Amino acid sequence: MKIISVTGGKGGTGKTLVATNLAWLLSRKKKTMLVDIDVDNPCTYTFFNVHLTKTRSIVRFKPIIDKEKCTLCGKCTATCPTHALILIPKKNDILYIPSLCEGCALCYYVCPEQAILEGKDEIGYIYEGRKDNIYLIVGELKVGQRASIKVMLETLSHSMERAKEYQYEYVVIDTPPGTSSGIYRALSLSNKIILVTEPTTLGIHDLKRMLRLLKDLKDKEIIMVVNKYGIRGGAYEELSSFIKGCKLDNIVYIPYDAEIPKHYAKGKIIVKKYGDKLTKAFNEILRFAHDC
Ligand code: SF4
Ligand code: SF4
Structure with a gap:
């Protein structure tokens, strides 16, 4: 089983775009599981038109005072x-x-x-669904709860059990933004890590934080994906000096095209429609993922 995390620090850079399109590309030939641990706002399932079933409630201790x-x-x-x-x-x-x-x-x-008895508080859910060759596992934080890390960790361990049980060849994990311990767990489980960023000062800033998190995970292979490359007003000089300094040599550029966000917002797999424009970028991402 090969595990690939798609992460990057900042929100809105295109992590879900890369994770969903990569999972779809892999699934054409391999048994692929897509795991969504963006538990505050999971949305990967909308790209596959999957009917999800709630398979587990996630609970935690709640004190009941006698x-x-x-x-x-x-x-x-x-x-x-x-x-x-x-x-x-x-x-x-x-x-x-x-x-x-x-x-x-x-x-x-x-x-x-x-005088304190063990009560249980429901804090989230795990959903599962299948579409063609893709099996989706989605963690979701219950509305009003704050324990997103616990929901992420439970979703990850549930996914690993399922992937072994059903013998999935590839597991693609879509992480939320940030550098939390839940994301660290996903990265430490992975063989390969795809860092998605965008050519903006904020994107580069958050990517630096992510690289600090990755310092302890020396055995991982990493690729950086620069999404929206070519967007007007991008911080290209800053990006190129960051790339020189960070010593990452495996870099893929997804060209900016105003039609892509429109298509993506409708919940479409963009490589199906924009295959020609994106072939080079997604072929490189696919080759990186496949060669585990
Ligand atoms: S279970 Fe809740 S109430 Fe009890 S010590 Fe922990 S945080 Fe406090
Ligand atoms: S007996 Fe003491 S520790 Fe136990 S519930 Fe009451 S105040 Fe808390």
Whole structure:
């Protein structure tokens, strides 16, 4: 099984465009799984017209306080790292603020009276669906929840189990923007990493942060994809001095074309329509991915 993460730091650079088109290209010949861990805003499935089925709920610990047993000793409130538990001595009560709770269960372990019981809070979901040769696994954070890292990690481990079980040859992981521990986990699982950026000052800035994250993952092969290359007003001098300095020699340029964003916004696989214009770029990405 070959695992390829598509990442890049900044949002809107074209990570999902690269991930969905690469998965589609691979799937024409190989059993391919596409995993979406952009759990705040998963959208890969819209490009494949897949009917998704919710296959799992993701839950985490939630404290339930047994007021009969609680002596208001304050150990749980003093230990809680996020101040989700507050002692209110005047009211002889403990206030629990769910939106601050991270489900670490420390309060459960420190309570000397066994007054904290194990409850469960639903924080997200995993969906699955198949279209032709592509199997999609999508993680989604429940609306109003904040625990995106846990949902990303659970989606990744679920995907790895599924990929082994169904013997998928390629797994393409579409990551969200940023450099969180959930993204680091995806990159550490991968054989190859595709870094997507755009020729703007912000894109280059966020890519530098991503390269710092990658310093510890020395065994990975990396390719940089510069999307929207040729867009008017791009920071081309900055980009070229960054490329010289970063010592990445595997670089692919996706040419800018005003029609591509329009087509992409409609949820279309662009290599199907713009194959000619994008053949060179996507052939290079495909060759990099295939040669694991
Ligand atoms: S589970 Fe952790 S974060 Fe939540 S209330 Fe208990 S100690 Fe605080
Ligand atoms: S640690 Fe247990 S007994 Fe002490 S205040 Fe918290 S719930 Fe009550």
